[in-house]
Amino acid sequence: MNTDDLIVKLASDVPPVKRSAVSRRLGLGIAAGAAVSAGYALLMWGARPDLDVAMHSFSFWMKWAYTISLAFGALALTVQLARPETHRLRWLWLLAIPVLLLASVGVFELLRTPQTQWLAMWLGHSWKTCPWRVLTLAMPIFIGLLWSFRRLAPTRLRLAGAAAGLAAGAFAATVYCLHCPEASAIFVLTWYSLGILLAASFGALVGPRLLRW
Amino acid sequence: MRASEEQLRELMIAGLDGNADDHAALLRLLVPMLRGFYRRRASGDGDDIEDLVQDTLIAVHTRRSTYDRDRPFSAWLFAIARYKMIDHFRRNRRIQPIEGLEEILIAEGFEDASSARMDVDDLLDTLPPKQARMIRATRIEGLSVAEAAEIHGLGESDVKVSVHRGLKTLIARIQGGRA
Numbered sequence: 538m539n540t541d542d543l544i545v546k547l548a549s550d551v552p553p554v555k556r557s558a559v560s561r562r563l564g565l566g567i568a569a570g571a572a573v574s575a576g577y578a579l580l581m582w583g584a585r586p587d588l589d590v591a592m593h594s595f596s597f598w599m600k601w602a603y604t605i606s607l608a609f610g611a612l613a614l615t616v617q618l619a620r621p622e623t624h625r626l627r628w629l630w631l632l633a634i635p636v637l638l639l640a641s642v643g644v645f646e647l648l649r650t651p652q653t654q655w656l657a658m659w660l661g662h663s664w665k666t667c668p669w670r671v672l673t674l675a676m677p678i679f680i681g682l683l684w685s686f687r688r689l690a691p692t693r694l695r696l697a698g699a700a701a702g703l704a705a706g707a708f709a710a711t712v713y714c715l716h717c718p719e720a721s722a723i724f725v726l727t728w729y730s731l732g733i734l735l736a737a738s739f740g741a742l743v744g745p746r747l748l749r750w
Numbered sequence: 751m752r753a754s755e756e757q758l759r760e761l762m763i764a765g766l767d768g769n770a771d772d773h774a775a776l777l778r779l780l781v782p783m784l785r786g787f788y789r790r791r792a793s794g795d796g797d798d799i800e801d802l803v804q805d806t807l808i809a810v811h812t813r814r815s816t817y818d819r820d821r822p823f824s825a826w827l828f829a830i831a832r833y834k835m836i837d838h839f840r841r842n843r844r845i846q847p848i849e850g851l852e853e854i855l856i857a858e859g860f861e862d863a864s865s866a867r868m869d870v871d872d873l874l875d876t877l878p879p880k881q882a883r884m885i886r887a888t889r890i891e892g893l894s895v896a897e898a899a900e901i902h903g904l905g906e907s908d909v910k911v912s913v914h915r916g917l918k919t920l921i922a923r924i925q926g927g928r929a
Contacts, residue, residue, distance in 0.1 A: 543804055544777045547811040553768030558815035620816045621829035625871050690813040692833040749837065750809065 559619050562685045563612065567708055570681025574674040574712045582670075585718045596720035599642060603725060604714060606635040607733065608707035615682070615704050618697040619689035626696075636730070643722035661719040664728050670717075671732025672739070674709035675702070679740065683747055691748050698744015699737050706736025753779045754903035759823040766814060777807055780827065786897065787831055792839075806834045822883075824901045828891050873920055881916030884909050 538546075555561065591597045610632040617623045650658060661667075682701040691697035710729045719725065753761075758776060765773030784803045792799065809830050817826050870890070874882040887898040888909065895913075899906045 538804070540781055540800065540804055540807070541778075543807060544774055544781075547777060547807065548770050548774035551765060551768060551770040551773045554766045554815045556819060562815070620818060620826070621813075621833060622821070622825045688813060688815060690809065690816040690830060690833075692829055750813075 559689060560612075560616050562688060563615055563619065563682065566681035566683075566685030567612070567678055567704065568681075569684075570678030570705070571708050571712055573677035573681075574709055575715065577677070578670075578674060578712055578716050582716045584715050587718070588715065591718070594720075596722075597714065599639070599722060600714050600717075600725050600729070601711060603635050603639045604707050604710040604729065604733075607632060608704060608711055610635070611700055611704035611707050611737075614700040615697070618691050618693060618700050619686065621690040621692045623693070636726070639722050639726050643726050646722050658721045659723050659727065661721065661724045661728075663717065663719060664724070667713075667717065667719070667724075667728040668732035668735055671706060671710050671713050671729060672735045674712050675705040675732070675736035675739075678705035678708050679736065681705075686748050687750075690750065694745040694748045695741050696744070697748055699741035701744070701748075702740020703733065703737035705740065706733035709733075709736065753783075753900075755822060755824050755901050756903065758827075758901075762814070762817060762823050763819055766817065766819070773811075777811065780807065780810065783827075783897075783901075784831060787828070788835065790894065792835060798842075802834060802838055805838070806831050809834060824887070824893075825891060828893070832892075873923070876923065877916050877919060881912045881919070884912040885916045885920075888913055 585591060610628065613628050613631070614626060617626055646658070647655060679702060682705060686697070686701070710733055713729075713732075719728075758779060761772045761776035761779070765776055781803060784806050785799060788799045788802050792802070810827065813830070817823070874885060877885070883902065884898060884904075887893045887902065888895060893901070895906050895909050898904075899909045902909070904912075
């Protein structure tokens with residue numbers, strides 16, 4: 538096609554674009570993916586039986602505060618990497634805050650617990666399945682983000698993939714809190730974070746291939 | 751003289767607000783800029799260059815929501831143009847970079863140079879805005895002096911002087927920092 542015709546064709550479809558279009562589109566992809574993840578988690582594993590009681594407990598909100606703040610930190614990075622001319626990532630260091638806070642809660646818990654129970658506290662009942670379940674729940678969210686990226690313009694594909702994976706993992710962990718009854722900070726710090734990191738690594742691995750445009 | 755950064759940015763923003771005529775005008779103005787950009791950097795016959803130009807126009811159109819109205823338009827445009835060029839080099843053997851691809855990847859600081867970029871950004875922030883902009887345009891975005899002059903609506907000698915003064919200040923600052 539000749540270039541002038543192409544321009545005429547392109548200019549026939551010029552809908553207004555909101556300033557917040559990039560974050561909206563990413564938010565939409567995440568929301569759609571998270572809805573699928575939540576449906577899957579509730580159908581396959583069910584909500585934790587004591588969910589209504591747990592919602593009033595410290596440990597439940599500690600877990601959510603951790604996963605939700607990581608999720609929004611990762612989302613802030615993803616928004617930046619969705620633009621082509623991003624040279625410099627801002628707010629990367631913010632991700633360290635929830636990790637450090639949870640680690641301090643963990644240390645505090647360990648100090649209050651007899652040493653003989655440390656291992657049980659660390660491994661909980663579900664350390665073998667937890668990271669994999671977080672990774673599983675991250676997949677629909679990651680796919681939602683891939684859909685978002687189809688109209689975005691990342692140029693550092695591996696980093697963008699990693700950021701999208703990190704966000705998908707952290708939102709997946711947030712969903713998983715609805716099912717998982719584990720309560721100790723070091724459990725969450727280890728096994729939730731491992732699941733989230735697996736999702737981020739997966740994103741970094743497939744980013745260059747799947748985010749290409 | 752071709753369009754200035756300010757004109758392009760205004761047309762882009764009007765397009766984002768839904769004005770189709772301004773959007774078409776923008777795309778038309780980009781054609782000669784992109785042809786020049788790719789001819790200078792890639793060998794390949796006219797059709798290959800035109801393919802790249804069209805691909806870039808389509809990307810500018812379909813991904814226009816990623817333009818941040820508060821940031822320079824030319825940096826956004828050339829980031830897309832450069833991405834499309836590298837993507838074409840990888841995909842397609844017929845069109846090849848004039849310099850080696852490796853060199854471009856290194857020069858563009860593809861993925862791993864982010865830390866170096868941070869240092870550069872910090873240093874450039876200490877310069878007067880015009881000098882920083884011109885160094886960025888000519889040394890980081892890789893535009894020629896003529897291209898930078900056109901886009902930013904300055905004379906070529908003005909660009910050269912800004913770059914020269916800016917670099918001189920930076921060198922003095924780095925050496926001073928070391929001493």
